[in-house]
Amino acid sequence: xxxxxxxLRHIGTGENDLNHMLQTIGVDSxxxxxxxxxxxxxxxxxxxxxxxxxxxxxxxxxxxxxGKKNKVFKSYIGLGYNPAIVPAVIQRNIFENPxxxxxxxxxxxxxxxxxxxxxxxxxxxxxxxxxxxxxxASLLDESTAAAEAMALLFDVRSRDQKKNNxxxxxxxxxxxxxxLSVLQTRSTPLKIELVVGNHETFDFSKEFFGAILQYxxxxxxxxxxxxxxAKAAENEIKVAVAADILSLAKxxxxxxxxxxxxxGTTQRFGIPMGYGGPHAAFFATKDEYKRSMPGRIIGVSIDxxxxxxxxxxxxxxxxxxxxxxxxxxxCTAQVLLAVMxxxxxxxxxxxxxxxxxNKVHASAHTTAEELNKLGVYQTNTSFFDTILxxxxxxxxxxxxxxxxxxxxxxxxxxxxxSFNETTSxxxxxxxxxxxxxxxxxxxxxxxxxxxxxxxxxxxxxxSTFLQHDxxxxxxxxxxxxxxxxxxxxxxxxxxxxxxxxxxxxMKLNAAAEMLPLSMANWNNMHPFAPIEQAEGYLTxxxxxxxxxxxxxxxxxxxxxxxxxxxxxxxxxxxxxxxHLSRGDDHRTVCLIPSSAHGTNPASAAMAGMDxxxxxxxxxxxxxxxxxxxxAIEFKDRLSCLMVTYPSTHGVFESSIIEITDIIHENxxxxxxxxxxxxxxVGLTNPATIGADVCHLNLHKTFAIPHGGGGPGVGPICVxxxxxxxxxxxxxxxxxxxxxxxxxxAAPYGSALVCLISYGYICMLGAEGLTKxxxxxxxxxxxxxxxxxxxxxxxxxxxMGRAAHEMILDCRAFEDNGIKVTDIAKRLMDYGxxxxxxxFPVAGTLMIEPTESExxxxxxRFCDAMISIRKEIAASTKDDAQNILKNAPHTxxxxxxxxxxxxxxxxxxxYPLEYIAENKFWPTVRRVDEAYGDRNLVCSCAPxxxxx
Ligand SMILES: *Cc1c(COP(=O)(O)O)cnc(C)c1O
Numbered sequence: 001x002x003x004x005x006x007x008l009r010h011i012g013t014g015e016n017d018l019n020h021m022l023q024t025i026g027v028d029s030x031x032x033x034x035x036x037x038x039x040x041x042x043x044x045x046x047x048x049x050x051x052x053x054x055x056x057x058x059x060x061x062x063x064x065x066x067g068k069k070n071k072v073f074k075s076y077i078g079l080g081y082n083p084a085i086v087p088a089v090i091q092r093n094i095f096e097n098p099x100x101x102x103x104x105x106x107x108x109x110x111x112x113x114x115x116x117x118x119x120x121x122x123x124x125x126x127x128x129x130x131x132x133x134x135x136x137a138s139l140l141d142e143s144t145a146a147a148e149a150m151a152l153l154f155d156v157r158s159r160d161q162k163k164n165n166x167x168x169x170x171x172x173x174x175x176x177x178x179x180l181s182v183l184q185t186r187s188t189p190l191k192i193e194l195v196v197g198n199h200e201t202f203d204f205s206k207e208f209f210g211a212i213l214q215y216x217x218x219x220x221x222x223x224x225x226x227x228x229x230a231k232a233a234e235n236e237i238k239v240a241v242a243a244d245i246l247s248l249a250k251x252x253x254x255x256x257x258x259x260x261x262x263x264g265t266t267q268r269f270g271i272p273m274g275y276g277g278p279h280a281a282f283f284a285t286k287d288e289y290k291r292s293m294p295g296r297i298i299g300v301s302i303d304x305x306x307x308x309x310x311x312x313x314x315x316x317x318x319x320x321x322x323x324x325x326x327x328x329x330x331c332t333a334q335v336l337l338a339v340m341x342x343x344x345x346x347x348x349x350x351x352x353x354x355x356x357x358n359k360v361h362a363s364a365h366t367t368a369e370e371l372n373k374l375g376v377y378q379t380n381t382s383f384f385d386t387i388l389x390x391x392x393x394x395x396x397x398x399x400x401x402x403x404x405x406x407x408x409x410x411x412x413x414x415x416x417x418s419f420n421e422t423t424s425x426x427x428x429x430x431x432x433x434x435x436x437x438x439x440x441x442x443x444x445x446x447x448x449x450x451x452x453x454x455x456x457x458x459x460x461x462x463s464t465f466l467q468h469d470x471x472x473x474x475x476x477x478x479x480x481x482x483x484x485x486x487x488x489x490x491x492x493x494x495x496x497x498x499x500x501x502x503x504x505x506m507k508l509n510a511a512a513e514m515l516p517l518s519m520a521n522w523n524n525m526h527p528f529a530p531i532e533q534a535e536g537y538l539t540x541x542x543x544x545x546x547x548x549x550x551x552x553x554x555x556x557x558x559x560x561x562x563x564x565x566x567x568x569x570x571x572x573x574x575x576x577x578x579h580l581s582r583g584d585d586h587r588t589v590c591l592i593p594s595s596a597h598g599t600n601p602a603s604a605a606m607a608g609m610d611x612x613x614x615x616x617x618x619x620x621x622x623x624x625x626x627x628x629x630x631a632i633e634f635k636d637r638l639s640c641l642m643v644t645y646p647s648t649h650g651v652f653e654s655s656i657i658e659i660t661d662i663i664h665e666n667x668x669x670x671x672x673x674x675x676x677x678x679x680x681v682g683l684t685n686p687a688t689i690g691a692d693v694c695h696l697n698l699h700k701t702f703a704i705p706h707g708g709g710g711p712g713v714g715p716i717c718v719x720x721x722x723x724x725x726x727x728x729x730x731x732x733x734x735x736x737x738x739x740x741x742x743x744x745a746a747p748y749g750s751a752l753v754c755l756i757s758y759g760y761i762c763m764l765g766a767e768g769l770t771k772x773x774x775x776x777x778x779x780x781x782x783x784x785x786x787x788x789x790x791x792x793x794x795x796x797x798x799m800g801r802a803a804h805e806m807i808l809d810c811r812a813f814e815d816n817g818i819k820v821t822d823i824a825k826r827l828m829d830y831g832x833x834x835x836x837x838x839f840p841v842a843g844t845l846m847i848e849p850t851e852s853e854x855x856x857x858x859x860r861f862c863d864a865m866i867s868i869r870k871e872i873a874a875s876t877k878d879d880a881q882n883i884l885k886n887a888p889h890t891x892x893x894x895x896x897x898x899x900x901x902x903x904x905x906x907x908x909x910y911p912l913e914y915i916a917e918n919k920f921w922p923t924v925r926r927v928d929e930a931y932g933d934r935n936l937v938c939s940c941a942p943x944x945x946x947x
Contacts, residue, residue, distance in 0.1 A: 004055045007768035010508055010760075011775050012854035021782045021855065030774055034683065036799040037777055039654040042684045048550050053765030056512035063759065067521030069536035073404040074427060075273070075526040078386050078418025079218060079731070080142050080176050080745065082268045083524065085421050089477050090270055090343050093484045094336075096518060098705075101336055102494035102509055104501060104833060105296075105709040109311035110303075110888050110922040111828050114487030115339060115708045116310035119298045121470060122266075122280070122342030124939040128465040129248040130262040131255020132284035134938055136295040137312075138266075138338035138710065139330060140562045142242060143179040143745035145263035145281040146212055147186035148294040148328055149240035151606075152261060152285065153210035154192055155292045155327045158236060161209050168208040170237070171196045174217030177730040179242060181742035183212070185573065185727070189608025199228055204235040212240040215254060216247060219408075219416045220364075220386025224458050229258040245269060245282070246421075247384040249350075249357035252459050261285045268420065270344035271337050274517075275537050276527030276746025277562060278711030278753055280337035290936065294319050294328035296709065301932025309924040313932055319602060320565065324611040326602035329565040332699065332714075336707030343484065346474050350466040356421050360385045362449035363419040363428055369450060370432045374441050382456040386418040395438045403434055406529055425449070468940045490923045491708075492833050497920070498853045498861060502805040502836040502846025503597070503648065505678045505700035513703055513759040517752055527746040528731045541748050544758045548717050551761075551769070552674075552694060553687025556723035558735060559715045560742070560749045564675060567695025567714030568603035568642070570727060570743040574693060574718060575640050575669050576607060577725040577740050587667065589634040591641045593622050595649060595840045600642045600673060609639055620649035620795035622659060631666040638668035645689055646676050648840040649795040650780075650805040650848075660690025669693070669721070677701040678850065679777060679804035682770025686717070693718040702757035713750050713757070775851035776804040779858060783849055786862040790869040794844060805848035807841060808865075817877035818884055820845060823868055828888035829909060830864035831920045860914050867912055883908065888922040 008014070013021065018030065027033045054062060075083055086095065094100045106112030106119075119137045126135035139145040150169055157166060169192050171183060180196065187194050199213055211232055216222035229239045240261040241254035246268050248254075254262045267279035285293060291314075299313030319328040345353065361384055368378040368387045378387045393409040400407055408416040417431065429445040436443040466472075474480045492499075499506040516522055525534060545557040561567040572590070579587040590609035592600050595616045604611050614630050615623035622643070631638060641663045646652045653659070660670045672691035678701045680686075686694040698704045698713035718726065728739035729747035748754070764772060784793055784806045791808040810820040820843050824834030836846040849858055868884070875882050881901050889908040899905060910916055 005768070006053060006056055006512070006763035007771055009056070010510060010764060010768065011772055011851050012857065013775055013779060017855040021778060025781050025785045030778060033778060033781060033801065034774055037797055037801040037803060038652050038683055041657060042688050044682070044684055044688065048682050048766035048769060050547060050550055050761065050766045053768055054762050056763060059512060059759055059763050060515060062762070063516045063755065064519065066536045066540060067516070067519050069539065070521045070525055071404070071533040072521055072524045073406045073529065073533060075406050075529065076417045076419065076431070077406050077408045077526050077528050078416060079408060079528060080178070080265055081273045081526050081528070082418060082420040083273065083422045084268045084270055086270045086272060087344060087347050089480050090340055090347065091518065093481055094340055094343060096514070097488070098495040098509070099488040099491065099493050100339065101705040101707050103491050103708040104499050104504065104506060104706050105335070106312060108824065108828070108834055109309065109927045110825065110924055111492040111833065111920070113310055113923050114490035115335065116298050117487055118339040118342055119335060120310060120938070120940055121346055122338040123298060124468065125342055125345040125466065126282040126284050127939050129245055129253065130243060130284040131253030131463070132262055133287045134290055134293070134297070135282060135284040136293055136297050138280040138334040139283050139295050140334060140566060141277060141279060141281050141745040142263060142265040143176065143182035143742065144566070145283050146179045146240065146242050147182050148283060149212060149261040149263050150183060150187065150192065150210065151190070151327045152289060152292050152294065153238045153240060154190065156238070156289055157209045161236065166207060166209045167191055168193045168195055170202055170208055170211035172199045172213045173197060174199070174214040174221065175212065175242065176214060176218050178742055178745040181730045182745065185741040185743060186606070189576065189606065204231050204237060206235055208235070208237045210238045210240065212242060215241050215243045216384050216386065219380070219388045219410060220383040220418070221380045222251060222382045222384055222455065222459055224252065224257070225254070226257040233258065244384065246357050246360065248461070249353040250361060250461055251384060251455065252461050253463065256463065260289070266338070266341035269341035271340055272523035272752065273526050274523050274750070274752025275525040275534065276748055277750035278334055278337055280334035280341050290314065292327065295330040295333055297938050299932045300937040301928050303925040303927050305925055307924060309927045311927045311929060311932060313936055313938060320598040323598050323601040324605050326605055329569060329599045329602035329606060331565045331599050332563040332712035333710040335709030336711060339708065345466060346471055346483070347480050349471045349475055350464070352475070359449070360419050360421060360423065361453050361455070362451070363423045365454050366446055366450045367417065367419070367428050367431055368454065370443065370446060371435055374435055374439050374443060376435050376439060382459060383454055385420065386416055388414060388416050391415055391435060391438060396434060399434050399437050403430060405430065405434060406526065470940055492920055497831050497833070498849065498857050499833040500835045500847045500849050500861065502650065502807070502848040503675050503839065504706070504836065505848060505850055506706060507703060507850040508852035509703055509705035509756070512763065513756045516755045516759065522755060523752055527751070531732060537751060540758050541751060541754060544754055544761070547758070547761045548696060548715060551681055551685065552696070552717040553685040554717040554719050556726055556736070557715050557717045558726040559713065559751070559754055560727050560744050560747070561695065561714040561716065562744050562749045563710070563712040564695055564697040564714040565599035565603055566743060567716045568599055568671070568673065569606055571671050571693040571695055571716045572603055572607035572609065572640070573740050573743070574716070574722045574725040575671065577738065578669065578722055579639060581738060586637050587639040589637045590639050591627065591630055593643065595620065595647065596642060596644060597648060597673065597675065604642065620647065620651060621653045621655070622647070624655050624658060627659060628662050631662050631668065635666040638663070638666050640669045640671050642671045642673060644673040644676060646679050646803040649807060650803045650846070651795050651797050652679070652803055654798055656689045664690070675700060676804065679773060681773045682766065683773050687719060693722050698754070698757045703760040704753050704756045711750050711753050713753060772851040779849040779851060779853060780804050780806055780847070783847060783858055783862055787865055790866050794841065805846055808845045808847065809843070810845060811843035813872050815877070816872055816875040817879060817882065818872050818875055822884040822887065825926060826868050826871070826884045826887035827864060828922045830867070830911060831915055831918060832861055832864055863912055888925065890923060890925055891921045893925065
């Protein structure tokens, strides 16, 4: 047997554990367990058709070689993506550190104070630079953030506007092309009419509810929008501004101009371009719109002792929880990238940011002046970092490419050049040299940057920003390194213990999968670089698409969506386009079982569908008769069914083929939510169960780390019927021959992190992938066998098996005064992150161990749960000083001179033996959710402001 196979590193339980585990479950073999779990009629007969697995060493060599096929030219393309310097201290201590990148979304605030603070820094950075009142914890990319701004402005229309059906939205022709494309996609199903034009000639009329402007414009022109926004206000038109975050260190903020929403990307705050992503977009608005805000907001609150504690604010208002009433479906966002961007602001501080912005501007200005001497005229009247020059584009392009330089060629005689933080004097001379050669003129190299600039006086920023201590006290590397470590220590991540989040598949994110993200040939590519320069990327991305086709049994894949929910939206839009292409305009009904994840109805609402919720049986399955009745009732209008498989209850429903047949017989298509794909890979697939399209969460099943709430990748895989409708991009052509417009900004979404899933599949191969699935099912059923004597397990397959996850029913413990959250908090004292709380059933815990956990870790978790069960049994309703209710116990509490509780300090902090050698201390006590919502603070305000 090979001992260097990656499968041995990825899969936690080995051959030696197998007998014991199978015995505990009560089966003879792993195959028997799988037979009892997955209905026979949907089992795959053949192994997946994938290449032989590589070892970690082979893979790293392979990816290094493939990387050499990416020609990384100097990029002055701009259009929302700029070369950036990732501060080494941030690269090493956050980007490459599992303590940060393996964390889960901070729902369990008491063990997430570190990243919550880091995101608060991000929000503060955004609020102050944009001049707005409130900002969220990141969105997927600038273009989708712009679409969210449009949706928010549509949602907050006045009563009169709603009554008069005011549906027009003005889009400045200065908007980035990819943003325009995403706005087209997102406006259509909402019946918003886009009007694209010049903001200077726009005639303000009552027919418009909103407008969006780009600041500075796509080719660099910086306009003062103050009077536009004022005139718009007179006509009840609210204005969103898509702004360049770095420019705001130098330019008057959109907030000061009166904007209602400001969006953009923070990529150039120390995030690699990565051939399109991942990057954190930002969304800032006024306090009055906070209830309509998309995404998550981090806010300041207090714990039971009144100490400052952070948590996700307005939690229940998370958009997708509004289900079919939602106006946004954001779940996974871009938290890791937001953490990095916020830390970039901490590291540079206001002075550093201003210095960088000045330098970038001076580079642009100096180059413009020199080009002018060559007779190459610059046409922007005011600009920050981008100059627009008149020259023979074909001639310049040939010379530039020979010098390994990319500009953006607007048309035959117009070239746009965007400068960035990395631009040096040498670079400037290289640019001037290219134009000198093209014009056949001599030039004298510049030695210094010109001091004065080309920003009109009214646009110069005069207001201060980022005056708080945190942005002014961490400018040496030791300071920042320790600050990052201090925050990291407050958070429980996969490098401490298992995070058994049902539906979220927190598996190993292997170092060998992650390493290539730091390689310069991979992370410095601009997404709009000419495709012949991106051969490495295109080879890898095509290969990954094929691998995912094989895994799902489908024929086409797009990697564009950068979250699962966005994949849902993309899939539904492809279904919509399919029906429209056949003249079936009326097929708009989307059936969704009541047990579906909240993003399903939210996505369907955004896709303009009419949602019909179908029933679930007491056993947790889809009520087939209700589904049939609904499908027949709406057969003339049926668009599709959204179904999660195995179900959100963690069961392989045996009626799935019957279910998908019913939908097809009535003219609909089947969308499969692939969040539970970890139970399918290699054993069955969406095509086999009769689906037409599915999304995959590469950040669940395919090893991309969760990042504390993103990045994600949510590709959709489709059959022949839907391949023609896969989305395109306006700059780099991708997608089907009847492609829908863009789903996200970049042609391949978050291409950089696709490397992780590619590596995962390359190293596991067919056998390793299938074995992973079997072990995921094995681990879940082992835990079920150990726990079911102590906790009722809700829902099982017909032969009593769980799939890859199971639900523990905790509702009866309310008789002892114990709620499910008390168990979640008490688990922290035992060194564990809670499983999924109250999804898909309120009052329950959903446990998904994944294949990566080893037997000892599974046993520790089971021991903790069993020990907690004894504590529950000893609890009574009127027990005010209950060990569960007081959980989690902090170090300060346990070491205080005073101890007033009826149980011992040892029981509080060290209830089981294993804890002593690896204790994790929550840094705050139980967080008061309601307090913070009543006093919403979502930036680093001074302590007096909220106490
Ligand atoms: C995670 C999940 C989603 C949403 O995926 P995101 O990447 O967070 O947008 C949708 N459905 C189910 C069942 C999920 O578990």
